[in-house]
Amino acid sequence: MSIKQSIIFLVAAVLVFACGEGTVKVDSNTFQPKIVIQGYLFPHQPVEVRLMRNFPLDATIGIGDIILRDARATITDEAGQSFPMTFDVNKQLYINHALDVEHGTSYTLDVSATIDAEELSASSTTTVPTPGFEILESQSRLDSMFYRERSQNGELQHFEVVFNRAVGTDFYAYAVNGLEADTSTFIYDNPFESFDAVDVLDDFEDFKYTWSWIQDQPRTAGESRMEVFWFSTWFYGDHEIVVYGGDRNFRDFLISQDQVQEIDGNFHEPALHIDGDGIGVFGSAVSDTAYFKVLRRF
């Protein structure tokens, strides 16, 4: 090959590589079946656990297709007593109403199922928070407030919830649920972004149901407080706020499960406390509920 031919070949090669687009092919090669566990224990509440499966990214799937209906599930308490779970067809949940969940007690869930012809099993242990947790409504600021209301000196005001801690529990989360949420009550003039009704409907559940948390609170008895920020409410009208005191499983799942994609797009593993072939959460919590109202200016 002459020098001239070599140069032409080199330039052609550079131009070929410098143009176009590489194909990103995501297929099912990386798929590994898992048992998805969604289970929360509350003291003296009925025990209900949803068992599902995961699915390949290129699959088109409905929520009804992923429920596991013939899995084997058992909850065992600290004393070693086992409570087999049975599948409730109406609720699409595994239940055992004989199990009375006690404060401060550990429970272990063992699950096994056959998914895509693979025999899978998973196990997780949760410890239920101790008693004493409650919202202190008299000390909270939860009545009503205009959206982004300001004090006389111009400071932005927030709803605030004050509660008594459960001894030994250092993690608390709140969930705000817009009780009058629809496109007519949406707060369109907000400082974050301009939305229209279509945008609201596209992400309706995310606007309607918001949450936040505080962690590493003192494990001793006493009061803690959480601000309910103006950007936690996207609708005018009545809102329900549920405050949870959660155990380690509850905390780590909530903190890490939807933060698996980093800012540069890469993924990392969430912190899930499930051994074996399971993902999801088997946690426990105590909870209390209060209400507040976001007023509209006319």
Add this chain to the structure above:
Amino acid sequence: MRLFFLLGAFWAFLAYPVYGQTGTSATVSGFVYDAANGEALIGANVYLEGTQIGASTNISGYYVIPRIPVGKYTLVFHYIGYQVIKREIDLAVGDRETITLSLPAESIELQRVVVTGDAIPEAEKLFEKPLSKLQLNARQIKAIPQVAEADLLRSLQTLPGILPVSDFSSALYVRGGTPDQNLNLLDGTDVYNPEHAFGLFSTFNTDAIKQVELSKGGFSAKYGGRLSSILDVTNLDGNREEFEGAGSISLLSAKTTLQMPLGSVGSLSGSFRRTYFDKTIAKAIDDVPDYYFYDGNIKAFLDINDKNKITISGYGGEDELGVTFNEDAEDEAGLNYDWGNRTGSVRWTHIFNPQLFANFWVTGSRFDSDFSFDETIDLTEKNFVSDISFKGDFEYHLSKQVVAGFGFEQKNLHLIFQQKFPGGRINVDTRDKHYALYALTNWRPNYRWDIEAGMRFNYFDADTTFQNWAPRFSAKYRLSDSINLKAAGGFYYQYLHRIPRAFVADIWVASNKFQRESSSRHAIVGFSKDFANEFQLEVETFYKDYQNIYSFNQNVGVDISADDFDENGEPIYIKTKGVFNRGDGDTKGLEVLLRKEQGAITGWVGYGLSYTKYEVDRINQGRRFAPRHDRTHAVNVVANIDVKNLKRVWRGERPIEHKSNWKIGVTFIYTTGQAITLPGSGYFITTLPGRPVPEYQLFPSEINGFRLPPYSRLDLSLTWERHFRGWSMMPYLQVFNAGNRKNAWFVDYDNNNGVSSIDVEHMFPILPTVGVNFTF
């Protein structure tokens, strides 16, 4: 300790023959400067004609040829691109001749003659160059097309073994190491976050740069504190002969550099640069935030007398970013983030006697950043690094064969990271001290060999202490006049760790009870060959391992715990326990660099083959994986074409200088695609017990077990140079990613009503820019 003893014995052995020569010899020493502007010439060759006796100038332009047998000689001064000057000398017993002179620049016509005639050939330069060291000057950096303007860090990314992680970062990943493992020195001062935002600009203003050296590994005992590389940037001292200026204006920035003599005692140089995104693009496009930065350098050189020189250098820069979320809202909200570096140094160069040369430094480096939301949320952040250092480097020329080096360094570090967020605050505030001593011996027993052995001792004092001995070794062997074999290796320690954050400044944390010192071992073997003074080929193969390297724990929220509580019972975090994941790793590779530095076409072709694997606690079930920046193959082609002289060369004529000329710059990069973690599956689950509708979530597959498509990019530049009497202008057009290749950055996923969708996010598209450079 045993190693230090062995080194001492080696040193004594080398020094032994020296004393036999005492009393029968003479010494010649001095400085070599550029006649045009008085700048010290680094790496100029000074030798006795007809002998193999000679020396190179150091970073101050100083040379010394000790213990020359008495007699008459012709002393030759040579530096590529400058006229060769000869001086006749007659040395008597005990003479200590000081010969300082200035070399005039050579015209382009004669450069061809020089390199093929009466000069040190390129092969000699190749032999002198330490293994794994790269050198660039401002001219070479400016010739490489970039996004907006010439940039040092992005230029270095076109050399084998040095990679970026994406178009949006100019951080250097050297031989599998991460950017925190690079020591960035600006006039001898550490620079901790050497990037402005979004990776388009680094803190090094190319107009102010005199010389850049990057050591990719196997560096000598003189340097320490980092595992992977040393980037040593020396700014212009200033023109000692006349007032001189340079400037440029582009679509994104304007800058100027001015130099002037300070009477007869020295010189002064200063640079200033400001971007104007905020005044242009941000006004036109809603989604572009208000962002700008400015920075400036100033440097004074004082030539006190033949034995004392003082250099005072300073740098300051500030980045300002303001974001308003929804400008249409009646009640606006947003965030503000500003950050910047300040560095300063005073260097005293002192010649105790012709054989003992020393540099003493006092340096200060400070980085700080402040972040806040305006009312949106009670979140503020302050990040602060302060480093006050004292250091001294001594060079003792024991004989023609033996040069001993020794020195010290003492660093006083103050690192603060404070964050106030709803429900708690972080207040990590540490003051740490780093002490280092080093000694090395360079021995050239004959024409063929050049051997250096050294030892560095580190003592790091934090909430616990670390002591480490770091032996270093290098050897060069001249197989023939044009072929060299080289080897280098050593132990390296690092006491600072970084929390990287995309687009904004990193957070630095010192080693402590929870994060030990990091360490690495390098082993490098190389081969270099000069082809008839036209092409220089360098081939290197290396192995490098890492112990205790720390990466940010992405699940930091679940692993940290409160160290204290404030009066409201809110947690305070003052330790770094749980912030990092510890890991080990290694990199092995092969690099090939073919350079052509003279003629109508200059540039290089580089190829890098490398395999990097990390093993990080609690990540990927403890299995090894390739980090995100790992690239198996990387090809770089950089060509700078002098159009008129190319035509002349094509016609068989010699290149000449033209009053006006066209220059074309071409850069082509091809690399293996990035390692990336992709989700292995999707699932539905409710985030909290009360949420009525489950959410779509992703569960990752094997960590970085997937590769994005190969990255490739072609950048072009076209510059018209026009030289007038006393000034020149160089308007240019640069096209970044001229092929508009859609290089994948990452993959985004969504699921609507059970139907998954995948979007590939891309890096920079084609980006043309225009500007003009001028000098006067």
